[in-house]
Amino acid sequence: METTLRPNTSAGLSGATIGPAVATKAPARPAAAQPASNAPDNASAASPANAAQAAPLRSKATSVDGGLQDQVARAQQAVDYLNRIASQLESLKGELTAKLTGARSAMQTGSASAAASASASASNVRQQLETQVRQLTATLNARKQTAGGSVDANLSYTPEPAVQKFRIRELDLDSLQQNAPQTLAFSVGGVGGPQTSVTIQPDQSSDEAARAIDRALAPxxxxAGVDERGALVFSTPESNWPAVKDSIAVSGRGKVTADEVPASPAPQQWSTANTDALRQNLREVVQALERVRQSQAAASNALAAATVEVASSETPPPQVELAAQDFASAASNTDYDSLLALTSALVGVSRERVVALLGLR
Incomplete structure (x- = not known):
C-alpha cells in the first residue's frame, strides 16, 4: 500500500494524469493548499495595517484607564494616610493639653495631697504621651511607603511626586553675590556625569540668582529656589534623592555636602521633661494639624476629580467613530492577523453585555 500511495501523491501534486477520477480531485488539493501557501505573504503584507488598526481598539482605553486608576489609587492612599495622621495628631494634642493643664493645676493648688494626686496623674499621662509619640513617629517613618508618593515630609499634599528639600553647605546666596560675577559648574551623578554651568551677575537679586541656578539644574x-528666610534651597523627587545626595559637585568646591531640610513635625526629637518643652511640642502639633487639614482637603478633591474622570472615561465620540471604522475594516479582511485581532477582541463579549451597553445610550 505504501508503494501505491507515494506515486499517487506525487502525481497529484505534479498535475500528472492518472485516471479520470483522480484527475478530477487533483486540482482540488492544490487549491485548498493555495491560501495556506499564500498566508504568510498576505499576513506580512497586511500585518502593518492591521496592527495600526487594531492598536487604537486595545491600547487607548487601557492606557487612559490605567493612568486614571493610578491617580485614584495614589489619591486614595494619600487620603487614608492623612486621615490616620490627623487622628494621631488630635490624640496627641489632647494628651499634651491634659498634661499642661495638670501641671498648671498642681502649681496653683500647692497642697501635698493635690500634688501627690497630680503626680500620679501626670505619670499616667506621660506614659500615654510617650506611647502616642512613638506611634506618630512610626507612621511618619512609613510615609514614603504608605502615602502614595504624594505627601511630603511636611505633610503637604501635591498631585506631583513628593520632593526632598535640601541645602548645600558650600553655597549661599550672600557669598555668591559678594563674589559676582562668577561662573559655577554643577555636576550630578559623580565623575563623568552630566555637567551644566551658570553665571551669577553682580546686579542680580537673590530671587534672580536662584532662578538662574534653577534653570541650570532643572535638566x-x-x-533651586529661595525659602521664606531668603536662603537658597534645593529640591529633587524623593525617588531621586539617594542618587543625588552623595553625587553633587560644584566647580572650585569639589564634592559638596547636601543636607536634608528637617521634616516637620519631628516627634523623635521632642522632650517631655518640662512645661516649656511641652508647649513647644503642642505648637508643632497644632501647626502640623493645620497643614494636614489643608492636605486632606486637597487630596480629597483630587480623589473626587480622578474618580469622576474614571467614571466618565468613555472613548470620546470622534474616537468611537474611528474605532468603529477600524473594526469594520478589520472585519472585512479574512487574513490571519485580522481574524486573530477580531477573535481576541470579542472574547467574553456576549449578547447580554452588548444589549446592556446599548441600553446606556
Whole structure:
C-alpha cells in the first residue's frame, strides 16, 4: 500500500494524469493548499495595517484607564494616610493639653495631697504621651511607603511626586553675590556625569540668582529656589534623592555636602521633661494639624476629580467613530492577523453585555 500511495501523491501534486477520477480531485488539493501557501505573504503584507488598526481598539482605553486608576489609587492612599495622621495628631494634642493643664493645676493648688494626686496623674499621662509619640513617629517613618508618593515630609499634599528639600553647605546666596560675577559648574551623578554651568551677575537679586541656578539644574532633576528666610534651597523627587545626595559637585568646591531640610513635625526629637518643652511640642502639633487639614482637603478633591474622570472615561465620540471604522475594516479582511485581532477582541463579549451597553445610550 505504501508503494501505491507515494506515486499517487506525487502525481497529484505534479498535475500528472492518472485516471479520470483522480484527475478530477487533483486540482482540488492544490487549491485548498493555495491560501495556506499564500498566508504568510498576505499576513506580512497586511500585518502593518492591521496592527495600526487594531492598536487604537486595545491600547487607548487601557492606557487612559490605567493612568486614571493610578491617580485614584495614589489619591486614595494619600487620603487614608492623612486621615490616620490627623487622628494621631488630635490624640496627641489632647494628651499634651491634659498634661499642661495638670501641671498648671498642681502649681496653683500647692497642697501635698493635690500634688501627690497630680503626680500620679501626670505619670499616667506621660506614659500615654510617650506611647502616642512613638506611634506618630512610626507612621511618619512609613510615609514614603504608605502615602502614595504624594505627601511630603511636611505633610503637604501635591498631585506631583513628593520632593526632598535640601541645602548645600558650600553655597549661599550672600557669598555668591559678594563674589559676582562668577561662573559655577554643577555636576550630578559623580565623575563623568552630566555637567551644566551658570553665571551669577553682580546686579542680580537673590530671587534672580536662584532662578538662574534653577534653570541650570532643572535638566538634572534638581530644582533651586529661595525659602521664606531668603536662603537658597534645593529640591529633587524623593525617588531621586539617594542618587543625588552623595553625587553633587560644584566647580572650585569639589564634592559638596547636601543636607536634608528637617521634616516637620519631628516627634523623635521632642522632650517631655518640662512645661516649656511641652508647649513647644503642642505648637508643632497644632501647626502640623493645620497643614494636614489643608492636605486632606486637597487630596480629597483630587480623589473626587480622578474618580469622576474614571467614571466618565468613555472613548470620546470622534474616537468611537474611528474605532468603529477600524473594526469594520478589520472585519472585512479574512487574513490571519485580522481574524486573530477580531477573535481576541470579542472574547467574553456576549449578547447580554452588548444589549446592556446599548441600553446606556
Amino acid at each position: 538634572m532633576g534638581v530644582r
